[in-house]
Amino acid sequence: MAEATYPATGEERPEGAAVAETNVEGRDYYVRFSPYHRLSHFVMMTTFIGCALTGPPLKYSYDFWAQAMMGFWGGVENAGLIHRVMAGFMVADFVIHVLYLGYHIGVKKAKIFGPDSIFFWKKDLTDALGMVKWFFDRGPRPRFERFTFWEKFDYWAVFWGIAMIGTSGFALWFPTVTSTLVSGIFLNVARIIHGDEAILAIGWILFVHLYNSHLRMNVFPMDPVIFTGRMPIEHVKHDKAAWYDRLVREGKIKPE
DSSP states (O other): OOOSBOTTTOOBOOTTOOOEEEOTTOOEEEEOSOHHHHHHHHHHHHHHHHHHHHHHHHHTTTSHHHHHHHHHTTSHHHHHHHHHHHHHHHHHHHHHHHHHHHHHHHTSOOOSSSTTOSSOOHHHHHHHHHHHHHHTTSSOOOOOOSSOHHHHHHHHHHHHHIIIIIHHHHHHHSHHHHHHHSOTHHHHHHHHHHHHHHHHHHHHIIIIIHIIIIISTTTTTOOTHHHHOEEEHHHHHHHOHHHHHHHHHTTSSOOO
């Protein structure tokens, strides 16, 4: 377990802040994610996979592959039930996280902007432009802080996705109630929004998030940090150079 203070200074460490650890092999790690963050991500990941495996067969039920998957789930009714159960847990996880976020901002007065914040700030724009220049060999690779701009985009995309997919999904789940509140034509709109936005989310996870998080060269075939919470110091130096330098400068970790 991580200590509640910074080893280099002894001062109290906020929840989720970095702290050095050394395992039995003598390798240094830094705690990046708290147990809550890891649990919340695990629930979001598993429920998303569950929805992704049951939703498309319902949307494309006329295709042969969808019919095969429907048979695997035991038919349309079972696939729909699994889909709604997974969606319910996903929305519950999201609501709990919004409350968690509100508590830290409203009660604990956490900084909304800054190097330790998940909110976008001016450095993200300069980092994004710097990455474009680096891709075309027109500048050095940017030195990233604790959260990169693409990690923040992935994080906030969940808010957009839940708003669009969740709202339209509940409208389709309870069509009678929906029709008493708005015109019935909204159900047709909700069906299009729900299905197309879900396909967009699945494509983003498969081709963008999966690569950035697990398939890039220095962590292939998987980066376990979101499951263990710990990030090897060599990965911190390479992937989060500005964060590493700041922690050393503030005396919160010892330089290697």
